[in-house]
Amino acid sequence: MTAAGVHPRNEGAELAVDVEGYYRAYGPMVLRRCSRLLRNDQKAVDATQDVFVRLLRNERRLRSESPTSLLLKIATNVCLNVLRSERRRPEDPSDEALLEIAAADEPEPRSQARSALRRIFSREQESTRAIAVMHLVDGLTLEEVAGEVGLSVSGVRKRLRALSGRVAALEGVEP
Amino acid sequence: MTARPPVPDWWLERLAAGDLPPARAEEIRARLAAEPGGEERLAALARSNQDLLDRFPAAEAARRIRAQVDREERAERPAPRPALRWMLAAPVAAALAVALLVIRPPPSTSSIQDSPEITRAKGLTAVALRIHRQTDRGIERLTSGAGAHPRDRLQLSYASGGARHGVLLSIDGRGGVTLHLPREPGMAAALGAGEVLLPDAYELDDAPGFERFFFVYADAPFPVEKVLASARALAADPERSARAPLTLPPELSQVSVFLPKVSP
Numbered sequence: 554m555t556a557a558g559v560h561p562r563n564e565g566a567e568l569a570v571d572v573e574g575y576y577r578a579y580g581p582m583v584l585r586r587c588s589r590l591l592r593n594d595q596k597a598v599d600a601t602q603d604v605f606v607r608l609l610r611n612e613r614r615l616r617s618e619s620p621t622s623l624l625l626k627i628a629t630n631v632c633l634n635v636l637r638s639e640r641r642r643p644e645d646p647s648d649e650a651l652l653e654i655a656a657a658d659e660p661e662p663r664s665q666a667r668s669a670l671r672r673i674f675s676r677e678q679e680s681t682r683a684i685a686v687m688h689l690v691d692g693l694t695l696e697e698v699a700g701e702v703g704l705s706v707s708g709v710r711k712r713l714r715a716l717s718g719r720v721a722a723l724e725g726v727e728p
Numbered sequence: 729m730t731a732r733p734p735v736p737d738w739w740l741e742r743l744a745a746g747d748l749p750p751a752r753a754e755e756i757r758a759r760l761a762a763e764p765g766g767e768e769r770l771a772a773l774a775r776s777n778q779d780l781l782d783r784f785p786a787a788e789a790a791r792r793i794r795a796q797v798d799r800e801e802r803a804e805r806p807a808p809r810p811a812l813r814w815m816l817a818a819p820v821a822a823a824l825a826v827a828l829l830v831i832r833p834p835p836s837t838s839s840i841q842d843s844p845e846i847t848r849a850k851g852l853t854a855v856a857l858r859i860h861r862q863t864d865r866g867i868e869r870l871t872s873g874a875g876a877h878p879r880d881r882l883q884l885s886y887a888s889g890g891a892r893h894g895v896l897l898s899i900d901g902r903g904g905v906t907l908h909l910p911r912e913p914g915m916a917a918a919l920g921a922g923e924v925l926l927p928d929a930y931e932l933d934d935a936p937g938f939e940r941f942f943f944v945y946a947d948a949p950f951p952v953e954k955v956l957a958s959a960r961a962l963a964a965d966p967e968r969s970a971r972a973p974l975t976l977p978p979e980l981s982q983v984s985v986f987l988p989k990v991s992p
Contacts (some may be wrong), residue, residue, distance in 0.1 A: 573790035580789060581780035582741045598784065603975050605793045606800065621747040625738060630830070682782035692736040701738075 557618045570609055579620060580605070583628050590632035590651060590686075604628045622701055629683040629690055657716050681712045688713065735759050735766060744773045764880035792978050803984065813937035855889030857896070857943035857983045862929075875990035878934040884908055884926045884941065891945035891981070895955045896926070899963035901937020901970070901989065905956060906930075908941075913952045920947065932989075938970050941985045950980060 583604050590598035604627045636655035684702055687693045688709070700707045739756045742748050748756065758765035859870040860883045867883075870876065884896060886909075893916040896909035909926055910917040932939060944955045958974040965972075974982055 560841045572793050573786045576793070577781065577786040578790045579745060580784065580786060581777040582745060584780050585741070586736075586785065599977060601790055602789070602796060605789075606975075609793065609797050610800070618744070619747050621742045621745045625741065634961040634965065635957070637964060638957045655974065684979060687738065691738045693738055697736075697739075 556627065570612055575620070576605060579624050581620065583624050586625055586628040587632055590629070590690075591635060592648070598634060600628065600631050603631045607631065607662070618689065626701070629686050630680055633680075633682050633686065651686060651690050652687065653659055654682050654716070657682060657685070681716055684709060684712055685716055732759070732762070734763055735769075735781050740769060740773060744770060744777075770829050778821060787959060789883065795978055796975075799981075800973050802976070803982070836843055854887060855891060855943070855945060855981070855983055856887040857941060857985055858885045858887075858923075858925075859883075859985050859987065860885065868988055870985070872984075872986045874987060876932055876939055880932045882930045882932065884930065885923055886919070886926075887923050888921065888945060892919055892947055893917065893949050894945040895918045895941060895950075895952050896941070896943050897955065898930075898939055898941045899958055899959055899969060900933075900935035900939050901932040902935040903963045903969075904935060905957065905959045905963050910952065911965075913956060916944075916946070916952055916955075917949050936989060938989055939987045941987075942974055942982055943984070944974065944976065944982045946980050948979065955980070 580601065582596055583601045587600040587604070588594060591597050591600060604624060607627050608624065633655045636652060684698055684704075687698045687701065688695060694702070694711050695706045698704075699709045702709070704712070735756055739748070740760075743753055743756045743760075760770060763769075860867050861870050861876070862881045862883070870882070876882075885898060886894065888894060892908065895907070895916045897905060897907045899905050907913065908928075908930065940958065942955075955974065955976065958976055962969050962972060962974055970986065973984065976982060
């Protein structure tokens with residue numbers, strides 16, 4: 554099945570994304586996601602643009618992931634980067650959890666070896682901070698998160714436990 | 729017995745977009761039916777979709793997205809081998825200030841590697857960011873890819889190409905961000921005409937990996953923080969920080985110079 558707005562040129566070749574069609578189908582969803590995480594409409598608009606830029610530059614991920622799941626995860630990462638770069642005060646408890654996650658150190662190795670692995674495997678590893686948002690902020694169960702990121706439940710638990718500082722102690726991370 | 733929590737927005741969005749496997753979609757629909765106001769949440773999403781597309785039309789959004797992709801790809805594309813090189817013999821600032829006025833540089837014979845630096849024409853003059861290093865032999869210009877060392881003393885200059893407002897900053901391999909122009913966050917600096925040398929020299933510290941300098945410019949005033957936030961995000965991303973452009977709104981343009989750090 555071909556996702557809306559995505560047209561494989563030929564087997565094994567690059568994908569060509571109909572940007573306008575894709576935005577029409579999923580842009581509002583991404584805007585809402587960014588707006589919810591950033592709590593700022595203008596920043597959400599900017600972040601949404603970044604999300605689609607990332608999508609276009611990583612079209613190959615569309616082969617193995619559903620577009621909404623992929624876009625929501627990209628949006629999460631983009632927003633975490635925005636939140637990490639600013640130091641705003643939390644507005645409520647769920648916002649506090651989100652900001653803690655954004656500020657947490659990413660425990661995954663960021664090495665050339667990881668980049669090489671990414672090239673080898675079609676499905677990229679989701680960042681641990683994005684996984685933490687899905688579970689602790691969005692309210693997905695560990696099983697649901699595992700399904701969305703292609704890990705086992707124990708793999709998700711292990712990744713969450715590896716998060717540094719207070720985030721690791723938040724409810725739901727314990728084994 | 730505790731009530732089941734509301735269906736997460738994550739699933740609601742995926743259901744509304746018609747992007748869930750049938751069995752999963754059925755399960756979420758059943759949960760929504762049992763949730764007070766659940767079906768209204770789904771209907772509200774459809775209304776929100778239309779409202780957001782009215783406010784942010786897909787055609788315009790797509791144009792901006794394509795433009796940003798083009799900008800990023802151009803910024804990552806190796807530029808032609810630098811054709812000019814300056815070798816001056818005098819103290820940094822004073823010598824450069826004079827040199828910028830009177831010296832026409834000779835063709836280069838150096839073997840500086842291809843670089844991601846971009847210099848774009850804007851009107852009749854070119855936008856440029858230039859890095860000059862003081863050495864025992866005098867002053868030399870560093871183009872992208874040229875090695876730099878801890879304690880190198882650098883002087884920065886820019887050519888606005890007719891743009892009226894700008895920010896000059898750098899990021900390093902340790903994730904640090906340094907603002908060079910203006911001196912304090914606020915609004916972008918008003919740019920001068922021709923080649924403008926920043927008044928202060930800059931000494932490289934021992935941050936590993938690289939130093940990258942960015943010149944961000946526009947015709948209209950813009951807040952420095954917008955650029956700083958993007959620079960912080962890029963500097964904090966080790967996989968992109970050495971090569972990716974800053975993520976900026978479409979009205980802002982950028983050029984950059986990449987200097988890999990080498991041991992003395």
